[in-house]
Amino acid sequence: MKEDSKELAIKYKTKKIIDLACPVQICAARFSPCGNVLAAACFDGLVRRWDSSTNKFTELTPINGHNGWVQAIAFHPTNKVLYSADSWGKLAASNYLEKDVMPIWKNDKAHDGWIRKICTSSDGKLLASCGTDKLIKVWSATDGALVKEFKDFSWDPLSVAFTPDSRAILVGDLQGKISQVDASTGKKLRELDASAMYKLDRLQDVGGVRCFAFDSKGEKLACGGINPNRGGFVQGPSLVIVFDWKSGKEISRIQSGSENDGFVYDLLFITDSILAGVSSGQPGNGKVFFNLMGETQPFVSLTNMPNCHSFALHPAGKKIAVVSTNANNSGNGKVLDKNKDYAANYSPINILEIPS
Amino acid sequence: MKNLCTPHDHLLSRREWLGTSTLGAASMGASGMLAQHAIAEELRKNDKQVLFIWLDGGISQLESWDPKPNTTFGGPFRAIPTKVPGIHISELLPKTATHMDKLVLVRSLSTKDNSHSAGVDRIQRGDPKNRGVTYPYLGSAVSKLMGPCSSGMPPYVWIKPMSGGFITKDAGFLGPKYGAIAFGDGKAPENLLRPDSVSLDVDLARNELREKLDKTYRLARRKESSEASSTVFDMASKLQKRIDLFDQSKIPSKDLERYGSTEFGRHMLQARRMLEAGVRFVKVTSYGWDTHGDNFNGHLSLVPKVDMAFSAMLEDLQQRGMLDNVLVILMSEFGRTPRINGHLGRDHWPEAWSLAMAGCGLKKGLASGKTNKLGTSVEGDAHDIGSMFHVWFKALGIDSSKIEYDNQGQPLPIANEECKIISEVLA
Numbered sequence: 001m002k003e004d005s006k007e008l009a010i011k012y013k014t015k016k017i018i019d020l021a022c023p024v025q026i027c028a029a030r031f032s033p034c035g036n037v038l039a040a041a042c043f044d045g046l047v048r049r050w051d052s053s054t055n056k057f058t059e060l061t062p063i064n065g066h067n068g069w070v071q072a073i074a075f076h077p078t079n080k081v082l083y084s085a086d087s088w089g090k091l092a093a094s095n096y097l098e099k100d101v102m103p104i105w106k107n108d109k110a111h112d113g114w115i116r117k118i119c120t121s122s123d124g125k126l127l128a129s130c131g132t133d134k135l136i137k138v139w140s141a142t143d144g145a146l147v148k149e150f151k152d153f154s155w156d157p158l159s160v161a162f163t164p165d166s167r168a169i170l171v172g173d174l175q176g177k178i179s180q181v182d183a184s185t186g187k188k189l190r191e192l193d194a195s196a197m198y199k200l201d202r203l204q205d206v207g208g209v210r211c212f213a214f215d216s217k218g219e220k221l222a223c224g225g226i227n228p229n230r231g232g233f234v235q236g237p238s239l240v241i242v243f244d245w246k247s248g249k250e251i252s253r254i255q256s257g258s259e260n261d262g263f264v265y266d267l268l269f270i271t272d273s274i275l276a277g278v279s280s281g282q283p284g285n286g287k288v289f290f291n292l293m294g295e296t297q298p299f300v301s302l303t304n305m306p307n308c309h310s311f312a313l314h315p316a317g318k319k320i321a322v323v324s325t326n327a328n329n330s331g332n333g334k335v336l337d338k339n340k341d342y343a344a345n346y347s348p349i350n351i352l353e354i355p356s
Numbered sequence: 357m358k359n360l361c362t363p364h365d366h367l368l369s370r371r372e373w374l375g376t377s378t379l380g381a382a383s384m385g386a387s388g389m390l391a392q393h394a395i396a397e398e399l400r401k402n403d404k405q406v407l408f409i410w411l412d413g414g415i416s417q418l419e420s421w422d423p424k425p426n427t428t429f430g431g432p433f434r435a436i437p438t439k440v441p442g443i444h445i446s447e448l449l450p451k452t453a454t455h456m457d458k459l460v461l462v463r464s465l466s467t468k469d470n471s472h473s474a475g476v477d478r479i480q481r482g483d484p485k486n487r488g489v490t491y492p493y494l495g496s497a498v499s500k501l502m503g504p505c506s507s508g509m510p511p512y513v514w515i516k517p518m519s520g521g522f523i524t525k526d527a528g529f530l531g532p533k534y535g536a537i538a539f540g541d542g543k544a545p546e547n548l549l550r551p552d553s554v555s556l557d558v559d560l561a562r563n564e565l566r567e568k569l570d571k572t573y574r575l576a577r578r579k580e581s582s583e584a585s586s587t588v589f590d591m592a593s594k595l596q597k598r599i600d601l602f603d604q605s606k607i608p609s610k611d612l613e614r615y616g617s618t619e620f621g622r623h624m625l626q627a628r629r630m631l632e633a634g635v636r637f638v639k640v641t642s643y644g645w646d647t648h649g650d651n652f653n654g655h656l657s658l659v660p661k662v663d664m665a666f667s668a669m670l671e672d673l674q675q676r677g678m679l680d681n682v683l684v685i686l687m688s689e690f691g692r693t694p695r696i697n698g699h700l701g702r703d704h705w706p707e708a709w710s711l712a713m714a715g716c717g718l719k720k721g722l723a724s725g726k727t728n729k730l731g732t733s734v735e736g737d738a739h740d741i742g743s744m745f746h747v748w749f750k751a752l753g754i755d756s757s758k759i760e761y762d763n764q765g766q767p768l769p770i771a772n773e774e775c776k777i778i779s780e781v782l783a
Contacts (some may be wrong), residue, residue: 332470
């Protein structure tokens with residue numbers, strides 16, 4: 001390990017602040033840009049909220065009104081608006097600071113079915129969403145009016161992101177394609193190749209581009225997924241591919257060692273040279289990783305939180321929220337808990353401090 | 357010629373020792389034996405067929421036949437209405453939903469085994485009581501009880517991915533003759549056709565010699581020892597005359613589109629051709645349904661492919677006037693846990709699961725049995741797989757309360773006698 005990696009390992013040695021109890025599983029968690037609210041998109045159709053202005057993380061009234069899973073949330077970059085999307089196709093905007101939140105606007109049929117990801121443009125004007133109906137939709141962030149809709153039958157979109165200049169949208173799909181699409185015209189500008197994140201195993205399409213992250217300069221694009229060995233169980237090492245954004249060429253590939261590690265579900269550039277994220281694979285397996293660009297292995301790898309599905313960085317840069325899953329979360333047949341109940345699994349939210 | 361017999365061949369069968377009749381009948385006394393024989397003959401005139409679609413690994417009932425949207429374990433998907441008011445299935449089966457008026461769902465299955473290795477066998481053999489014998493798979497059972505259709509085509513074929521061959525283990529105590537002839541990737545068996553280097557005259561002469569030698573071999577041995585071998589040659593001979601069934605160029609492109617260009621779609625289309633040709637029992641297997649990880653994306657990929665081919669099959673059987681004569685079964689060895697694990701998968705779940713059926717002898721447009729609000733247990737009567745065997749035999753015109761197997765003088769019930777038939781689903 002290089003000397004600076006060792007220094008970084010000390011610098012990024014995280015410390016537990018608090019564990020937040022959540023009675024259900026969580027798809028995604030995010031801190032608001034003001035840092036005062038932590039929101040979590042939950043399996044029970046609720047968006048749960050915590051006051052993150054202090055380390056007490058007092059729970060607030062959840063935002064309701066969704067069906068199925070709340071799959072994705074995104075904050076407006078400047079206004080006090082939280083966008084949420086569910087697996088039945090509903091998209092909503094809410095003032096996240098209100099005590100009892102009513103929607104600013106909502107669209108019950110924004111998509112026909114599962115909305116996979118949403119994102120806001122950096123200028124706060126637009127919101128993009130992608131769904132299992134194979135549509136990418138661009139909305140006015142202010143009032144939810146549909147601005148544009150793109151469809152491409154060759155893709156099964158799993159992730160979506162605005163480019164740093166907000167002029168294009170990235171679509172990551174099941175087959176490992178990353179399409180850059182002009183946000184105004186819908187014209188496909190180019191494709192990036194992440195096909196290592198896909199496999200057709202027997203009848204099943206396995207893998208896909210699950211998440212994106214740009215560095216602050218917009219020079220590098222990282223995408224996360226799995227290098228799938230097989231479907232069914234879905235096994236394979238975690239995989240991050242980093243592209244030079246200007247040329248579209250792959251500049252770095254970070255693949256974990258074990259086929260139990262599974263999908264990279266969330267990624268972000270902590271700094272322009274440090275990429276952090278979470279993975280979840282076989283039950284009990286998953287990690288939080290911090291990787292220095294240019295290194296093929298992380299300098300910090302936290303494996304004490306099983307099956308991590310989301311990673312959120314507090315805007316002040318000193319705290320992270322890691323959504324994991326309870327231990328002993330799998331088992332064939334009717335496995336009862338100590339109260340002899342057949343209980344659902346749940347997602348603890350681990351709040352960690354980055355010391356320096 | 358070298359004597360290839362084994363010591364086993366010299367053991368007297370129980371019947372030979374007792375000097376009783378060699379007619380294949382249960383030991384119920386002379387009149388009982390004659391009645392069994394008569395029933396068997398009647399069954400053989402019945403040209404009902406079976407299409408048995410096996411999704412190996414365990415399709416999730418919650419992502420197919422028994423969705424529980426907006427509940428603790430419901431997952432992300434919605435339920436959709438079907439052609440039958442009041443019956444909803446997963447949104448992943450929109451085409452099948454339009455055929456609900458042809459289908460019967462059974463939502464009250466509760467079986468014992470949560471492992472694949474034992475579970476697949478137990479389910480396909482009907483999980484009978486343990487009598488120290490290996491019961492046959494359903495396909496072998498039907499092959500034995502009903503024989504081939506009047507077409508003379510092999511009675512039990514298996515269309516599967518990967519390799520083919522003659523699968524004798526399915527036959528259990530019935531003897532290897534009742535095994536399945538498996539078509540790997542739906543293709544004709546290798547070397548089925550006479551090679552160019554062997555002329556027709558030579559081929560005929562070889563077969564004549566083989567039959568002569570078989571006859572001599574049979575005289576001194578139990579018939580099971582030689583039956584399977586000669587059966588395979590007979591089957592091959594029948595298939596040689598119907599080599600057209602494996603000619604993919606004969607399939608209209610419209611059919612390929614409707615069934616889907618996936619492996620499963622192609623195999624289902626091949627299955628339809630086999631049924632049209634008069635094969636008694638056609639099994640189609642799809643592997644890879646054991647979605648312990650990423651279950652929802654897995655089912656999002658897998659189920660629509662089945663939806664496409666299954667609905668096309670129902671349409672075609674109906675259009676051809678075959679659906680009243682073909683028993684269609686779509687199932688796995690168990691369902692999947694309501695609890696979602698940390699890998700976003702569902703694990704094995706024999707406790708409360710579902711299957712779908714259509715066709716001969718069954719009611720139409722019915723969902724039989726139910727689970728509780730969360731899908732964690734069956735409400736009302738739960739049914740083990742033995743109940744389904746009683747249903748299937750009845751639908752085919754076989755009365756499982758009267759017909760028995762004769763295992764070399766040992767009478768054996770054809771379905772688990774401790775399981776009750778589900779009368780509600782029978783026409």
